[in-house]
Amino acid sequence: MNLDPSHSKRSFSSVGTRPIRPDGVDKVTGRARYGADFNMPGQLVGRILRSPHAHAMIRKIDTSKAAQLPGVKAVLTAADLPDLTNGDAAMYDILDNCMARKKALYDGHAVAAVAAIDARTAKQALKLIEVEYELLPHVTDVDQAFAPDAPLINDTIFTTGVDPKPDCPSNVSMRSQFGHGDVDAGMAKADFVVERTFKTEQTHQGYIEPHACVASVGSDGTADLWVCTQGHFVYRQHCAQLLGMDASKLRVTSSEIGGGFGGKTHVWAEPVALALSRKAGRPVKLVMTRDEVFRASGPTSATSIDVKIGALRDGTIIAADATLRYSCGPYAGAWAEVGAMTAFACYKLENVRTVGYEVLVNRPKTAAYRAPSAPMAAFAVESAIDELAKKVGMDPVDFRIRNAAQEGTKASYGPVYGPIGIGPTLEAVKNHPHMKAPLGKNQGRGMACGFWFNFGGQTCTDLNIGMDGTVSLAVGTVDVGGSRASLSLVAAEELGIDYSQVRAVIADTSSLGYNDMTDGSRGTFSSSMATISAARNAIKILRERAAQMWDIPVEDVTWEKGHAVAKGETHGNLPKLSLKEIAAAAGTTGGPIAGHSEIVADGAGVSFATHICDIEVDPETGAAKVLRYTVVQDAGKAVHPTYVEGQYQGGAAQGIGWALNEEYIYGKDGRLQNAGFLDYRIPVCSDLPMIDTQILEIPNPNHPYGVRGVGETSIVPPLAAVANAVSNAVGVRMQHIPMSPPRILAALDA
């Protein structure tokens, strides 16, 4: 689709305003329905039995006692889920993750499931399932799993991306490499070099709503699935493929979603719920407990990263090198690859090389978490950059400005950048009053940059004009944080009508064409593109209808501010027709008026952010308190600035939690020890200050309004910004995240 990029000249009437969101009243009154808020007549309760072992062969599963318990309507094991993946390795992994086939690969791995008339019966039935395990050696740490003598998790994994192909299996599923120039030669020229190893622990997206769904499969093979998801079309595709169903026979409705951040881009229990319903012949509701969410959905990677950066005396970075090891859970992944692409993306580098290794561990299957893989790489790189700036004797902001990528720079991951915002965010930070505010005793300030690609992808939108002239917008990208408001603004903008005249809804999979998930910061970017296109198609029809009403050629009708206007000397005096008037006449001018759009929204604009963080460290306890925090990020164009700010603040808060306290803690037995919100410590209200935001708008030339994605970049800089602040406060370079009080105290006492 070609949309003229006229953003630079354009002024907006709706876009850029801050109206109340269309789903707001429902959400403050309790009317909004989330994953667990839906019930069907005759519904059963589904529950999943999970492995308590990190790595074990499943010798035998005896479900006979559970099946005989009165009230149990279906019992399921992997034997009920034949492999229909047809050699698709990624889908096979999803199948195996939904229900362990031969081996339990982590603490929490599903091994069996039941559907019963109520929760207590289901719980009792789980206890009656007898599983015979043969324990195998396990490994949960990314560095230990990377070692050549580590316990082998999957003997069919041979490292790809190396030449020659390895002759024995290992826990490293892939090596990837990016970069250009001659790093070794560059490094040899460097006057200053910083070389360090960093480590980050595994975190969880921590959405407050556990995974929940209601599945209903009829004896004719038609099925409905109500589910909280970031991508109901993708869930449909996965479930249909795993269960051998026709996609068109499975209607998936996305509920309101209580947070996802990447964790709801992947099916976990939904195929199991459908299979239970199919077996029982009744609807099945399956809601994960919080414990299950932590143990058996998809946390992010734990990482171990070596960074080496060299600079000339004048402050030019002459070479940059990084080796990144990312844990993937027990299946092959492509997480280090993304880390390797993003690591040095902020900088203009002559010689750069990044190498990523995907490492299998006995932990849950890694899933995306907001700009997946980028925050850890940024932590390592931005920490080293800060240290290098000190060695060179430059201010950290000036050092970054000197080396920042700009339009025409060859990105460290390959292509040449168009207009980008890293320089402007750095300049804004340099001039921000936050940077000049005085610091007290035991306080430190840190700043850091971050990058994320943003995506587009397949998108489909319908814009239907009612007989009263109001507009229904049916969107297929799940609204995770206010996009219905943004898309209504866009529709209002294009049609030239008031925001209140548009209502956006998320359509189910049977009502709209395929849409990719709301991931990669693509929701507002791609659906606004589709909405603009749908609106323009509707305007074309509106003009035709107005022409009919006036009985003049359509070429003589233009669309201005919500009205058809007749032009030319002959018709110039005709009174303009409002959208409402044209809609009212639709029945006599050719029927309903609608605009449709089916696109691949290409051309997403990369985005950059720079954050500033002030920290106070208690030198006696290692407690770190965030005193002040500022986010500066390029939005391209902020469609609904309040929700853009919300994305900036939310990403920063998640990053601060990651930096300071959040981590998966495994025991020597390979079991997760903190599968709850008490000991997996996401920040509470009293842990944080207000989070200041500054929205920059460097238009994306590939979007008609200049929109880039805004959802993810904000989580990229905080790990590094907080680490730089702590390091400056305590005078010791922090190399391990989270910087929990025991780690800070140990660093101080070392």
Next chain:
Amino acid sequence: MVEVTLWGSLATAAGGNSKVEIEAKDIRELFKRLSECFPGLEPLMDRGIAVAIDGTIYRDTWSKELPTGAEIYLLPRLAGG
């Protein structure tokens, strides 16, 4: 004829060539020629490849034209959060 740059891993699979000259007018032809010339690329291409044309990342939209003289860069297709 367009010059196509392959990211590190793809170059390894293409026998160490990081830049290849390909006769292709659009993405469809590009992918076809690439898999003919370098059968080793197939598994990586199956996983999904994105094409950056003058810095703008496109997915595998077959009809997307490759302008002469444009910078064509192949990248892995990404996941987001």
Next chain:
Amino acid sequence: MRYIRPSSLEDAVGLLVEASGKAAILAGGSDLLVRMKGGFIEPDLIIDIKAIDALKHMTESEDGFVIGAAVPCAVLGENAALRRAWPGVVEGANLIGSKQVQGRCTIVGNLCNASPAADSVPALVAAGAKALIRGPAGSRIAAVEMVPVGPGKTSLASGEIIEAILLDKRQPRSGDAYQRFTPRTEMDIAVVSAAVNLTLDDQGIVQSARVALGAAAPTVLLVEEAAAVLTGSRVDDGTLNRLAEVCSGACRPIDDKRGTVEFRRKVAGVLAKRVALTAYQRAGQK
């Protein structure tokens, strides 16, 4: 499973004695319900003591305070007289969980849950609080520190219920304080904690003191050597440093998901210093 809400303490004790299976006392429920949810306990009988009038009140008399077993911790914080007399005890009680939890949880429940990290217990131990216990054989009184005997274990005999916590009438020139270390500012469990209660003579010298540490051993520790360090001092820097050293040395902590041995040792001393200073200042103001 049965749920019974007796209206007298005698009935509650009777139910406990007669129970054939596992019986659990329900006061605030903030521990019991979590353990039931996790499947760690499946009681056959739940005895809800909140309908027993005598347990629902907190009273102040000549002898001090009597805090009934069913009084939520939030009520302690709302009582100005208790806040004045035993601010450290109130600090502990008002740090448990969140506002929501404090509206339900009780100090007796916190004590009987017998977690070494229980927030209200170190201050109670430092305060020399006593537990009034009712059982089939009648009533008895025990020092609070005698109740927990290990993680999750108490010295209560079969059929016994703690009826109330007794706090002495406050002596003049006395003060107490409690602090815990948690990674988050709220909604957390103590990694390590300390409470100090002391009384000064009219010269401002510590006449008597009690020091307790939480999450530093299998049960809350009453550290007598630490009390000895404070006694006779004006809580000057030297005293505080010795106090920290003694407290760190008295710890017998473990490495777990919440902290390391080294961290707990060091911070136990740091917190002891801080609370001793606060208690001293509070005592000096009275």
Next chain:
Amino acid sequence: MAGIAVSTKINGDNAEFLCHPDETLLDVLRDRLGLMGVKEGCGTGDCGACSIILDDRLVCSCLVLGAEAEGGRIETVEGMAQGDQLHPLQQKFLEHAALQCGICTPGFLMAAKDLLAKNPDPTEEEIRFGLAGNLCRCTGYDKIVRAVQDAAGVMRGA
């Protein structure tokens, strides 16, 4: 397992229900009484999504048994608005965009209502500590705190 008969007053109306001895008030409100505005985020009192006001005290309904509610007065998010007139807190949450996904919102509204009932003019710090029993993962709390500050002003003026 016999059901226990419980009589309560919920959002001003009499409500009677039968529940199992081990059934939480959260489950009763959601599954038996259809008050789906009360959310379950953890079931262990660590997130505050199920916050309600029971006899003038803010509690996690997941940490209360249904049977314990006998004779109790319960307030949930469903009872906040008067007809189509939103409570000032609800209105300010909307105006300040103090919600993104919205799953934590009912719990925050209850906690904020309880806080302002006890402290009509709280400082930022008092708001932050007063709401510390409620987790929000989307907003970073900034806009929530501002909404509560603004609502407090409106309520004091009213």
